[in-house]
Amino acid sequence: MAEISTEMSTERGTENKLPEKVLQAINVVKSYGEGDTKVLAVNEVSFVVERGEFVALVGPSGSGKTTMLAMLAGLLSPTEGEIQIAGQNLTTMKEAEKTRFRGRAIGFAFQSNNLVPYLNALENVQLMLRLNGKLDKKGKERARELLTRLGLEGRLKNLPGQLSGGQQQRVAIARALVHDPEVVLADEPTASLDTERAFQVVATFAELIHEQGRAGVMVTHDLRMCRYVDRVVQMSDGRISRIISDRAEIDALAASGIH
Amino acid sequence: MAFYLAFKEMWNNRARFLLIALIVALITTLVLFIAALAEGLGSGNREFIQKLDAELLVYQDNVDLSIASSRLGRSKLIQIRRVPGVAAVGQIATSNSTILLPNDEEPLDVALLGVEPGAPGEPPVLAGEPLGRSRANEVIIDQRVVDRTGLQVGETLTLKSIQGTEEKLFDLLVVGRSDGRGFSLQPTLIVPYLTWDKIRPRGSGEISNNNEFISNLVAVKLIDPATLRQVGELLENQVSGVQAVDRKTAYESTPGYSAQQSTLDTQRYFTLFIGILVVGGFFQIQTLQKVAQIGMLKAIGTSTATIALSAIAQIVAINAIGVAIGAVGSLLLSLSFPPTLPIVFTGSSVISAVALLLIVGPLGGMVSVWLLLRVEPLTALGLAQ
Numbered sequence A: 001m002a003e004i005s006t007e008m009s010t011e012r013g014t015e016n017k018l019p020e021k022v023l024q025a026i027n028v029v030k031s032y033g034e035g036d037t038k039v040l041a042v043n044e045v046s047f048v049v050e051r052g053e054f055v056a057l058v059g060p061s062g063s064g065k066t067t068m069l070a071m072l073a074g075l076l077s078p079t080e081g082e083i084q085i086a087g088q089n090l091t092t093m094k095e096a097e098k099t100r101f102r103g104r105a106i107g108f109a110f111q112s113n114n115l116v117p118y119l120n121a122l123e124n125v126q127l128m129l130r131l132n133g134k135l136d137k138k139g140k141e142r143a144r145e146l147l148t149r150l151g152l153e154g155r156l157k158n159l160p161g162q163l164s165g166g167q168q169q170r171v172a173i174a175r176a177l178v179h180d181p182e183v184v185l186a187d188e189p190t191a192s193l194d195t196e197r198a199f200q201v202v203a204t205f206a207e208l209i210h211e212q213g214r215a216g217v218m219v220t221h222d223l224r225m226c227r228y229v230d231r232v233v234q235m236s237d238g239r240i241s242r243i244i245s246d247r248a249e250i251d252a253l254a255a256s257g258i259h
Numbered sequence B: 001m002a003f004y005l006a007f008k009e010m011w012n013n014r015a016r017f018l019l020i021a022l023i024v025a026l027i028t029t030l031v032l033f034i035a036a037l038a039e040g041l042g043s044g045n046r047e048f049i050q051k052l053d054a055e056l057l058v059y060q061d062n063v064d065l066s067i068a069s070s071r072l073g074r075s076k077l078i079q080i081r082r083v084p085g086v087a088a089v090g091q092i093a094t095s096n097s098t099i100l101l102p103n104d105e106e107p108l109d110v111a112l113l114g115v116e117p118g119a120p121g122e123p124p125v126l127a128g129e130p131l132g133r134s135r136a137n138e139v140i141i142d143q144r145v146v147d148r149t150g151l152q153v154g155e156t157l158t159l160k161s162i163q164g165t166e167e168k169l170f171d172l173l174v175v176g177r178s179d180g181r182g183f184s185l186q187p188t189l190i191v192p193y194l195t196w197d198k199i200r201p202r203g204s205g206e207i208s209n210n211n212e213f214i215s216n217l218v219a220v221k222l223i224d225p226a227t228l229r230q231v232g233e234l235l236e237n238q239v240s241g242v243q244a245v246d247r248k249t250a251y252e253s254t255p256g257y258s259a260q261q262s263t264l265d266t267q268r269y270f271t272l273f274i275g276i277l278v279v280g281g282f283f284q285i286q287t288l289q290k291v292a293q294i295g296m297l298k299a300i301g302t303s304t305a306t307i308a309l310s311a312i313a314q315i316v317a318i319n320a321i322g323v324a325i326g327a328v329g330s331l332l333l334s335l336s337f338p339p340t341l342p343i344v345f346t347g348s349s350v351i352s353a354v355a356l357l358l359i360v361g362p363l364g365g366m367v368s369v370w371l372l373l374r375v376e377p378l379t380a381l382g383l384a385q
Helices: A006-012 A065-072 A095-105 A121-131 A137-149 A165-177 A195-212 A223-228 A247-255 B002-012 B014-050 B074-081 B143-149 B193-199 B225-238 B247-252 B257-289 B291-299 B304-334 B347-374 B377-381
Strands: A021-032 A039-050 A054-058 A080-085 A106-109 A183-187 A215-220 A231-236 A239-244 B056-060 B086-100 B108-115 B138-141 B156-163 B166-177 B188-192 B217-222 B242-246
Touching: A021 A065, A021 A215, A039 A065, A039 A080, A039 A215, A039 A231, A039 A239, A054 A065, A054 A195, A054 A223, A065 A080, A065 A183, A065 A215, A095 A106, A106 A165, A121 A137, A121 A165, A137 A165, A137 A195, A165 A183, A165 A195, A183 A195, A195 A215, A195 A223, A215 A223, A223 A247, A231 A247, A239 A247, B002 B014, B002 B304, B014 B247, B014 B257, B014 B304, B014 B347, B056 B225, B056 B247, B074 B086, B074 B217, B086 B193, B108 B143, B108 B193, B138 B143, B143 B188, B166 B193, B188 B193, B217 B225, B225 B242, B242 B247, B247 B257, B257 B291, B257 B304, B257 B347, B291 B304, B291 B377, B304 B347
Parallel strands: A054 A215, A054 A231, A106 A183, A183 A215, B108 B188, B138 B166
Antiparallel strands: A021 A039, A021 A080, A231 A239, B056 B217, B056 B242, B086 B108, B086 B156, B086 B217, B138 B188, B156 B166
16 A cells, blocks of 8 residues: 555644543443333443554443444534543533534444445545545645545545445545544444455554544444554443553453454 | 535445436426416316406306307397496307418418407417407417418418308408417417308308307406406306306316326426336435435534535435536426427426425425434444334
């Protein structure tokens, strides 16, 4: 894969002196129902993701990791607690404000239906620039460079239907990063990929997050993907059961396989 | 952004969108043809009365404004003329007859109208001369007769009338040609009233009223058209046994006219309703098919307004393309129709039908916009509240 330009690396490198704690979840609770029927999907969850850090949110089905991700993205409001991104409190924002904020400060890669089917790979990536009014010459060049970096230089004009699952996910990664977001969120980005492609995709994702100094959070049930992250937040029954920051422990967890 | 997404999606799925545009085009064609048929049949019925150079039409009282039943003698005409506010009056007598055509062509049934030369009731001629004398064997033919027979000013036509039990032929000199003056869905011959009385079909025992010329209607031209209501009331008060109405009331009272028009209007509105359902159904299915994609767009920061505007732009554009194809296609198709078909595209009827289609088409699509507004961005994560 071609190297991304020096200009881009310098501009968005980890040397920026912006606040270190890019994403903060503070005592976040999400409950459904009331009284006897009350269900706590997320219970008193707090963690921080720093600039240039890639965190995996893992846990079995129903552990609350996707609900947590939805709250981090501002797609779901916590019942209690606070979510802060780049110093801005997401929980107090109105819906329209949150939508604008998502477009500006958050990059997404979803499990499926990631791309707009009638836009080609380049246009899908440029969509985020278009949303933010940054589709200038420089932005267009950056979109091309990212796709080239992700090995898709020959697929720029291909529609999503003409791309493999791995290629689609790489386009989604480029789209998640192209507009200089503060935070990059990924929901099971490897769920539909074979092992080899899954490793490739997450490795590239991690590389770009580190290189560009983003705060990344990936929800995954596949513990093998943890080998590329800096920290693992394990959830169980809506709570954080464990936070693993030690490299050796993370690698040991990754070696244990699928959750 | 909204228009970009709308255009890209339409272009990428152009076959699908073209298909729905063609369905809209067919609906447009149907609506336009029904409108044209309504106009054609309507004008064939009302044209003569509608274009009369008279503000009031006087009928015999208690005939339910039936032209065929109304009988007004010459004496009534004289009384009507004396009513203050009346500028001119003219008797109009109606009947049916048949023009015999050369070369074994099918005879043409026509309305035979007797009018007073130079009085209200005689149409202006576009070619030739107006009627001369009351007894002259002269005729003004309307454009509908010209379209069907090719007769020209200066030629002679042969009219066949059954009088008593005898079939009689009359030769009339075509002295003038008027614009379309359809009466009772027939082409029209306008002859001097005494000539009319001589050549019209009649039964053998038909009563002659002391040789007084009997007409069906009296056309009244007013000094001031704005005094229509007052003069009408005055006329009914001063002349016994008559009823005076304006032209619109007169032609709307023609037997079958209102029923025919309301039937065609019902068909037209029902077709528009089908159009709304078709456009609405298409866009609704399309929206349901892309709920996940819309959720994703909202999740990545696309505002609901942008997504809704994109959908509205598509609905309006597809509808407009369909209506344009339908309108142009209908007008081109109509060029191939023979003049005998009662299908008339008028500027106003086409514009009103097209405007209505442009408005009601998107109405159906509004349901899909409402669905779009309800899609939660959470669906992008496979969650929904």
